[in-house]
Amino acid sequence: MKENDCKLVIANCKLQNERIQPGCHAHACRGHVGNYEKSPLSRASAGRGAASVNRFRRSFCNLKFAITNLQFICLLLILAIFSVCSATASADVYADVLPKIVKIYGAGGFRGMEPYQSGMLISPEGHILTVFSYVLDTDYITVVLADGRKFEAKLLGADPRLEIAVLKIGAADLPHFELSKATTGRAAESVLAFSNLFNVAIGDEPASVQHGIISALAKLEARQGVYETPYRGPVYVLDAKTNNPGAAGGALVNRRGELLGMLGKELKNALNSTYLNYALPIAEMRESIAAIEAGKMVSRPDGDAKNKPRRALALDALGVALVPDVLERTPPYVEQVRVGSPAEKSGVRPDDLIVLLGDRLVQSCKFLRADLEYIDYRDPVKLTLLRGQELIEVTLQAEEKR
Amino acid sequence: MSGKIPRTSNKMQYESKSDATAGLSSSAEPLTNSGTAGQASSGTLILIEVLRLSILIILYISASLPLRAADSPVPDKSVLEAEAQRIAVMDKAKNAVVAVFDSEGKGGGSGVVISPDGFALTNFHVVRPCGAGMKCGMADGKIYDAVVVGLDPTGDVALIKLFGRDDFPAAELGDSDRAQRGDWVFAMGNPFLLATNLQPTATYGIISGTHRYQPPAGTLLEYTDCLQTDASINPGNSGGPLFDAQGRLIGINGRCSFEKRGRVSVGVGYAISINQIKNFLGDLRSGRIVDHATLGARVADSEGRVTVAEILEPSDAFRRGLRFDDELTAFAGRNIGTPNAFKNILGIFPKAWRVPLSFRREGKQYNILVRLAGLHGREELLKNTSGPVPEELPPDSKPKRGREEKPAPGEPPQPPKMKLPMPGGMKSKSELPDIVKRHFEEKRGFANYYFNRLEQKRLWNAWNGRLNLEKQNGPWLLSGELAGGGAYNLALADDGISLKLPAAEQKWNPGDELGASLLPPGSGGLFPALHLWRRLAVEGFARFGEVYYLGTAPLPGREGLVDVLVGSHKGVDCRFYFDPAAGRLLALEMFPDNESDPCEIYFSQFREIGGRDLPGKLEIRFGDEPFGALTVNDFRIEQKAVGEKGGAGP
Numbered sequence A: 001m002k003e004n005d006c007k008l009v010i011a012n013c014k015l016q017n018e019r020i021q022p023g024c025h026a027h028a029c030r031g032h033v034g035n036y037e038k039s040p041l042s043r044a045s046a047g048r049g050a051a052s053v054n055r056f057r058r059s060f061c062n063l064k065f066a067i068t069n070l071q072f073i074c075l076l077l078i079l080a081i082f083s084v085c086s087a088t089a090s091a092d093v094y095a096d097v098l099p100k101i102v103k104i105y106g107a108g109g110f111r112g113m114e115p116y117q118s119g120m121l122i123s124p125e126g127h128i129l130t131v132f133s134y135v136l137d138t139d140y141i142t143v144v145l146a147d148g149r150k151f152e153a154k155l156l157g158a159d160p161r162l163e164i165a166v167l168k169i170g171a172a173d174l175p176h177f178e179l180s181k182a183t184t185g186r187a188a189e190s191v192l193a194f195s196n197l198f199n200v201a202i203g204d205e206p207a208s209v210q211h212g213i214i215s216a217l218a219k220l221e222a223r224q225g226v227y228e229t230p231y232r233g234p235v236y237v238l239d240a241k242t243n244n245p246g247a248a249g250g251a252l253v254n255r256r257g258e259l260l261g262m263l264g265k266e267l268k269n270a271l272n273s274t275y276l277n278y279a280l281p282i283a284e285m286r287e288s289i290a291a292i293e294a295g296k297m298v299s300r301p302d303g304d305a306k307n308k309p310r311r312a313l314a315l316d317a318l319g320v321a322l323v324p325d326v327l328e329r330t331p332p333y334v335e336q337v338r339v340g341s342p343a344e345k346s347g348v349r350p351d352d353l354i355v356l357l358g359d360r361l362v363q364s365c366k367f368l369r370a371d372l373e374y375i376d377y378r379d380p381v382k383l384t385l386l387r388g389q390e391l392i393e394v395t396l397q398a399e400e401k402r
Numbered sequence B: 001m002s003g004k005i006p007r008t009s010n011k012m013q014y015e016s017k018s019d020a021t022a023g024l025s026s027s028a029e030p031l032t033n034s035g036t037a038g039q040a041s042s043g044t045l046i047l048i049e050v051l052r053l054s055i056l057i058i059l060y061i062s063a064s065l066p067l068r069a070a071d072s073p074v075p076d077k078s079v080l081e082a083e084a085q086r087i088a089v090m091d092k093a094k095n096a097v098v099a100v101f102d103s104e105g106k107g108g109g110s111g112v113v114i115s116p117d118g119f120a121l122t123n124f125h126v127v128r129p130c131g132a133g134m135k136c137g138m139a140d141g142k143i144y145d146a147v148v149v150g151l152d153p154t155g156d157v158a159l160i161k162l163f164g165r166d167d168f169p170a171a172e173l174g175d176s177d178r179a180q181r182g183d184w185v186f187a188m189g190n191p192f193l194l195a196t197n198l199q200p201t202a203t204y205g206i207i208s209g210t211h212r213y214q215p216p217a218g219t220l221l222e223y224t225d226c227l228q229t230d231a232s233i234n235p236g237n238s239g240g241p242l243f244d245a246q247g248r249l250i251g252i253n254g255r256c257s258f259e260k261r262g263r264v265s266v267g268v269g270y271a272i273s274i275n276q277i278k279n280f281l282g283d284l285r286s287g288r289i290v291d292h293a294t295l296g297a298r299v300a301d302s303e304g305r306v307t308v309a310e311i312l313e314p315s316d317a318f319r320r321g322l323r324f325d326d327e328l329t330a331f332a333g334r335n336i337g338t339p340n341a342f343k344n345i346l347g348i349f350p351k352a353w354r355v356p357l358s359f360r361r362e363g364k365q366y367n368i369l370v371r372l373a374g375l376h377g378r379e380e381l382l383k384n385t386s387g388p389v390p391e392e393l394p395p396d397s398k399p400k401r402g403r404e405e406k407p408a409p410g411e412p413p414q415p416p417k418m419k420l421p422m423p424g425g426m427k428s429k430s431e432l433p434d435i436v437k438r439h440f441e442e443k444r445g446f447a448n449y450y451f452n453r454l455e456q457k458r459l460w461n462a463w464n465g466r467l468n469l470e471k472q473n474g475p476w477l478l479s480g481e482l483a484g485g486g487a488y489n490l491a492l493a494d495d496g497i498s499l500k501l502p503a504a505e506q507k508w509n510p511g512d513e514l515g516a517s518l519l520p521p522g523s524g525g526l527f528p529a530l531h532l533w534r535r536l537a538v539e540g541f542a543r544f545g546e547v548y549y550l551g552t553a554p555l556p557g558r559e560g561l562v563d564v565l566v567g568s569h570k571g572v573d574c575r576f577y578f579d580p581a582a583g584r585l586l587a588l589e590m591f592p593d594n595e596s597d598p599c600e601i602y603f604s605q606f607r608e609i610g611g612r613d614l615p616g617k618l619e620i621r622f623g624d625e626p627f628g629a630l631t632v633n634d635f636r637i638e639q640k641a642v643g644e645k646g647g648a649g650p
Helices: A006-012 A027-038 A040-066 A069-100 A282-293 A342-346 A365-372 B032-064 B066-071 B077-096 B124-130 B274-285 B339-347 B378-385 B434-438 B449-467 B526-544
Strands: A101-105 A116-121 A127-131 A141-144 A150-159 A164-168 A190-195 A208-219 A222-224 A234-238 A251-254 A259-263 A278-281 A320-322 A334-337 A353-357 A381-387 A390-396 B097-102 B108-113 B119-122 B133-138 B143-152 B157-162 B184-189 B201-214 B223-229 B241-244 B249-256 B269-273 B297-302 B305-311 B327-331 B354-361 B364-371 B476-481 B487-493 B496-500 B505-508 B546-554 B561-569 B572-578 B585-591 B599-609 B612-622 B625-631 B634-637
Touching: A069 A101, A069 A190, A069 A251, A101 A127, A116 A259, A127 A259, A127 A282, A150 A282, A164 A282, A190 A234, A190 A259, A234 A259, A259 A282, A278 A282, A334 A342, A342 A390, A353 A365, B077 B097, B077 B184, B077 B241, B097 B119, B097 B124, B097 B184, B108 B124, B108 B184, B108 B249, B124 B133, B124 B143, B124 B157, B133 B157, B143 B274, B143 B434, B143 B449, B157 B274, B184 B223, B184 B249, B201 B339, B223 B249, B223 B274, B223 B339, B249 B274, B269 B274, B274 B546, B297 B339, B305 B339, B327 B339, B449 B526, B449 B546, B449 B561, B449 B572, B449 B612, B487 B526, B496 B526, B505 B526, B526 B546, B526 B561, B526 B572, B526 B585, B526 B599
Parallel strands: none
Antiparallel strands: A101 A116, A101 A141, A116 A127, A127 A164, A141 A150, A150 A164, A190 A208, A190 A251, A208 A234, A208 B201, A234 A278, A251 A259, A259 A278, A320 A334, A353 A381, A381 A390, B097 B108, B097 B133, B108 B119, B119 B157, B133 B143, B143 B157, B184 B201, B184 B241, B201 B223, B223 B269, B241 B249, B249 B269, B297 B305, B305 B327, B327 B354, B354 B364, B476 B487, B476 B625, B476 B634, B487 B496, B496 B505, B546 B561, B561 B572, B572 B585, B585 B599, B599 B612, B612 B625
């Protein structure tokens, strides 16, 4: 309902001397609906629509004066040719983008926790960029390609701050987005969003496509449930309702089919609790994706018991107590930090979320404890903590005498 | 077709259709930018004055080039043209759009008129609470009375008829199979019942997906082969039209994917394809509650192939040779890749149609023509059609949040789907307007029997006009050649049939059960079929037995659809296929029971014999094989005193 605030804005933009008819462009106002709600920066600009409309009408009248009928016909002919060309180009965009969109199935299945999301191929050998969510919180992630082929996927790694993940399937010669060629979108740019929202498509059925424009490039201020999102960087705010269940991980492209961003998880605006429609710019994710592909922020490789040290590092030795491990996958939040412990000295605080142990992704309390068994108690250990929206790196060394 | 102009408020920027433009600056940039834009604009205008046509063309070429659009501060002409065209298209399209209200004005939805005499399409779930009559507001500002004509509960379609004009503005039917992902479309209707001035609301978007399958609620409201659009479809849009960019009707909007965000559009709406509705239109005009079809087999995905997981032995598909584990490859001329694709195709056909099916077994390809059975039993359909619409959520219930949900691990992972709500209560008890009363006739199994009688009358008048055999009780004497050579003499009379062949003579009499004696052997019952042919012509529809107009269906070997009449007499069912233009009887199928193949007679080579338009050839088929054919060289009616009993034939 809140998405329909457009009406209000339209009412503010008085198009002079013109009866508004169905089919007439209202984009002058439309672009700012998102901004108005979501970005204080652009709030001021919403009122300027009327001025620009008038300016446009003035120059248009001057122009009309200059054109004779004959010229007008010539122009129409030329324009007709161009419009045919551009229409064809657009059809190619769908054919080009759709094979790169994948359907991802994993954990979930309760209402409000759909067990599916979208993703996009980013290498010919099956690297898939998607969002890091509960759907991936299982050992059995299934990926269905646009041609209907089904694969078991491996979670290569994830960035808990951006909440993105990279999966890998065993395939070759796949159509994919070349991340190096991804570009940057601008406000008012016309875009297409591809995703398998609501799991409408199954098997080889093509993903859904929606159209819209980028309302603004603004910093994300959002929350997920009651929690603020860790990422507070720039996102594309969209005027189309793109971020539906299952859409996260889908691709945002411009009208030439060039990749701009990835549709994010379902989030609510922290300011007014409306659902957001947004995409993470590829530029914001590049470093992270490269790190995951390079083997950092990876999920745990298969443990080899032979490599375990005789005496492993224990959390207690670092002075950290985690929250009670009551769930299958309890997020490893720090509950307490012992006074005078290495953890306290390095600045670890209660409520920090441990996201990385060394370069490895920590998905749960159990996971963290299991991983520590591979670290000798004498070795320094690097922890990456998520505090609010900030990532903090600390290096700890257990106290020698125990 | 038409483009759109995203326009930022602080700077005039346009882009050519279908392409995003480089060089657009962020809307968040300061106002000073627009100053520069203004200067550039006047500079360009001076240039235009001086260099006239040649420069203008160059300017406009560059303006139309996708990458350069933003360089030009003047509006792209093509965009303005597209806008003007769209306004014109919508202005015309709106005239056929209907705001449907129940007779108390409490609930409602949308609809669209498809013929000048006032037939209009809407959703079953819109019409259902209205009962027999409804009020329809149109863009001319008038409210017209309307009556229900036909209902398709499975497909969620209803046909209604508006009264008061014979020149209603009607929407042109498009071809929804040609709709492509990315096509511009617009929906019109009465979302949130806003149209208090009866002017429909337009929402604009693209086709997000085609050939979508949306599972039913129970066995009703199944959306097969439907169109998905991101044009806003909201409660109240139900039953309204989805138009393509040229203003042709390509779908009837009916449902959306809703979820946590409440019962408003989230950019995912579905429209029943107009091509599916075209298949059902003849049936809907019959005034019946029409049924969808089943193959009598369940299919499953087995490693990328669609195979038969279960098949009913009494089904036509089984009799035609389909067996367990056969791989289905094509259905109605379309390839099948997934079970959804199969369901999509099955869902667009009415019960009783014959549709080609291809399957593969042990590397060998088989092509069969399958007669589709009804999805529901008669009682089942009637039961489902009365009573409240099965809604997953009542319209006023609050959207649920994920964290409040209880886990239901056994549930299949289906996105929640909801039908648009129908505000207002059940069947209105208020008095029907006279015009509605005059066009409404209640009968079990029918939405409005009045229209069935109308269609029966049309068929009978056309057919009897050509034959003029009504009440000619004397025996029919036919003679001619058998296809295999040799002359025959055939006599059809009330009390029996005799067929004289060069070598033998066969006699048959109807008895109490026509299905008891299916002579001649191997024909599946040619004699009872011929008997019923004569009975229909002599007695007329009224005295034949139980007769109703079924609708339209394809006939093998013939383009287009033909009219179908169903008749029952002495324990057998018969389908009579009539040429809709000429009114001739083209074929007859006699079903001795529900689990047997019919005896089929095809009539052709029509010519005038004794002032009557009669078939010169009869071809008889049974099962997969032709049984025989005979030419009619002579046709006479033996004049006898009425009521005289006698041996049939010479």
